[in-house]
Amino acid sequence: MVIARLYDLDKDDHPKYDGNEFGTIQVFQCEACGALTNRVKIQKSRLTTYRVTICPNGHHCWHHEIENFLKRLKETHPKSYLNACKREIKALRRQHVKDIKNDLVGEPDMKCVVVRSLFETPRRCKHGLV
Ligand SMILES: [Zn+2]
Numbered sequence: 001m002v003i004a005r006l007y008d009l010d011k012d013d014h015p016k017y018d019g020n021e022f023g024t025i026q027v028f029q030c031e032a033c034g035a036l037t038n039r040v041k042i043q044k045s046r047l048t049t050y051r052v053t054i055c056p057n058g059h060h061c062w063h064h065e066i067e068n069f070l071k072r073l074k075e076t077h078p079k080s081y082l083n084a085c086k087r088e089i090k091a092l093r094r095q096h097v098k099d100i101k102n103d104l105v106g107e108p109d110m111k112c113v114v115v116r117s118l119f120e121t122p123r124r125c126k127h128g129l130v
């Protein structure tokens with residue numbers, strides 16, 4: 001895909017048709033692996049049109065494992081268990097540091113980074129069932 005220009009999401013003047021894909025001035029950082037991306041895709045459901053940003057590494061199973069640990073962190077668990085989850089996340093990130101790729105197009109504003117869950121759903125591998 002050739003990106004002709006970057007759009008400012010605050011101005012809301014970006015393409016709005018189903019399947020449209022474009023780069024944005026804003027940068028999104030994946031909550032799971034820390035990768036950066038500024039690609040946005042428009043998707044339409046029956047009632048609404050929405051913008052999706054997906055982590056460029058989100059199709060890997062190690063990524064799903066990190067997502068599952070992140071999910072645990074948002075639940076109520078004993079502190080020792082939560083700490084163990086944090087350690088697992090760190091270890092997985094370290095183990096896959098070479099696989100964590102950014103997906104930046106053009107020259108976005110690197111001062112404008114938003115951390116988000118950039119996870120795809122649903123998923124066909126076993127991690128989607130957890
Ligand atoms: Zn990620």
Ligand SMILES: [Zn+2]
Nearest residue numbers: 061064125127
């Ligand atoms: Zn998986």
